[in-house]
Amino acid sequence: MSSDVRFTDFKSDKQPTWCPGCGDFGTMNGMMKALANTGNDPDNTFVVAGIGCSGKIGTYMHSYALHGVHGRALPVGTGVKLANPDLEVMVAGGDGDGYSIGVGHFIHAVRRNVDMSYVVMDNRIYGLTKGQASPTSREDFETSTTPEGPKQPPVNPLALALSAGATFIAQSFSSDAMRHAEIVQEAVEHDGFGFVNVFSPCVTFNDVDTYDYFRDSLVDVDDTDHDRTDYNAAKDLILDMDKEYQGVLYQNEGAPSYEQAHGVTENMAEIPDSAPDDAMDLVREFY
């Protein structure tokens, strides 16, 4: 890894087609800074993206990358990381990708605790399909498919993560560029599954969860006496329905990653050009 990597090295020459003012610009900048600040470079980094506006990020960043099917980015990232633990793996997606179609994978990725980061661009709306309710939309949020609102409580992704045994739970705001980059960087540095829910406002289809709303309402845990290693304190913040928080809400640094627990260390791309030397032993087992 070269020491002179700049965050712009992670930027591709493809111009984003996100709407002007989209939160995803800021989210992506923070991701690139976090990768550069942790000593990674595009050739040792693998970005996996889901489907939706957020899924386009693999095109606008420069690294090894796969833009996959809807909701399945986390399993792909898991496969990449376990097959070559030397790679830095970052998975990106949106609230629909991660908390609706892919929510099963989210729970199990959290449990598994593979050493990778997961950045969710949560705009509380389906943007690419032009404005339908998402799993994090408010109960009374009116959209083309929910004219009177979804009439069901939004998913609380941080609570899902905590209940599934997460070792790193954070939330950031794409417009607070410094803090957002810092928080994603901590997720990358975390020795396990680093989960960051990013408020990444949709300026076209969501007139409720706006930049102004988040600027006015977000409370930074670093401005409180919150102890991120205190599970119960984290639980209280995460289940606090009256406030939204940014920062690292919970971290358990002692838990072993999946790779540590299972002894996964090899770059599996490297194999001999014939069967293994002692492969006849496999046959002899069947005597």
Added chain:
Amino acid sequence: MPADFNWAIGGEAGDGIDSTGKIFARALSRAGRHVFTSKDFASRIRGGYTAYKIRTSVDRVQSVVDRLDVLIALTPRTIDENRSELHDSSVIIYDGERTTMQNATIPDEVIGLDVPLKRLAEEAGGAIMRNVVALGAACAVADFPIENLDSALQKRFGSKGQKLVDNNKEAARAGRDYVLEEYDHAFDYGLQTTDEDYVLINGDEAIGMGAIAAGCRFYAGYPITPATNVMEYLTGRIEQYGGHVVQAEDELSAINMALGGARAGARAMTATSGPGIDLMTETFGLVATSETPLVICNVMRSGPSTGMPTKQEQGDINQMLYGGHGEIPRFVLAPTTIDECFWKTVEAFNLAEKYQIPVYLTADLSLAVTEQTFPPDAFDMDEVEIDRGKVVDEETIEEWQNEKGQFKPHALTDDGVSPRAFPGTTEGAHMTTGLEHDELGRRTEDTDMRVEQVDKRNRKVETAQEQESWSPREFGDPDSDNLVVSWGSNEGAMVEAIDLLNEEDISVHFISVPYIFPRPDLSDEINSADDVLVVECNNTGQFADLLEHDALARVERINKYNGVRYKADELAAEIKAALGEVEVTQ
């Protein structure tokens, strides 16, 4: 005395049928006899009816037959289920003291041996060994030296301590002695032993072993009958070679994990059965479009829906050949024997990487769960060759970069195969996507690039069709006017059926096809035969449809796939050109 000997143990699920059957099969194999097994089993943990059958001979056996010589019946239903296969020299070993067997009727024509299995087992150290007592009794009936059981018992129970092994040996001898002492009867059987060394292996295990031999190091799967055995085989073994098995939360995850492993450069695999293939189908299209080498093993069972999970069927050809929206290039390999399960697995990995394409490797349930004997050199590891295809490194990557130094993972090439750079390769960073893409792997809707990428992916298939061998296996009389074609596990039974037919002066030319796509062109053989019979375990004849399709006269095709609909004037011009009336100038 027939050359083959047919034996079975039957009872309820939970009676230890499978384990007991396997001990006897291994004892026969260790004694230098060929073995072919079959299982009647149910998708339940306890109860019902389950049986393990063995056909054995000093000659190679490749099928089961409808004749049973010795039956160990733990339940009355076992006798009913097998009644039609019994003959007047058949022997039924049963425990008349067992409550459930007290109402059992032993057919008049067969020899019933009432052996107090449980009581003798208790005397040897525990009632749980009653099946081993029955094995000992069977040894007496079959005139099979009991010492041959010992090494099989050692293998089965050795890890649980020598005391248990010794108790089991004693239990077996108690069963043998009881029969010899209580029944003064000369039975019709005598099982010869030989000095041959055989291994006893089933299709799932052969696939797993083939995967390790071929360099597969990453496996992700979700348990499903009858494919779970592949995953269980790999677990604990693949780690010894630096690999890993992940149990995913579902098949959607399993194939995506395997895809991730393959993108990272590992030889990766998942195995499942039909219902799992259904779930994996969306990602299958992504695997093909992103040109990722992946082996997807489908161990077929009866469908549709949950179907009959523990029963044989070859019903998934259409699913594997056509599953998925859009047009997805793929290969479909279908080994026809257990040793070929090993070799076709190796071949599947080579084909996947050489052509950067998803490969279905399919075995039917019978192939997967049948244990059969082979000489060890049927799996000669020195014969395993690994071809990773067009992998570039730091030195060779430059010729595959554009003027901006960007690597082209989907470069348009003459043979359709693009270079592959494993993550970590300097200057190789690139993306790929399930969207139609350009040479750099970036989304495009450009009509020309769309056509070029579709053509390129199909060109890989054409290249493979030309460069690889897709030969069938042939048996019987090649000059016969009677042609029989089959695929999958039918081969063994058909090969033996040829001998039976020959005895009645019926000659047959038999072609067994291990490739569903690409597949050998059998048009000449089909057209020159008087009768063509296609054998397969399904209702509609899916493989027969393919052969009929191959042998049909061709229609001329007019195709468009650049993403734009036909226009009337364009279509008129195309049709005129096809009819030879005017050249198309566009």
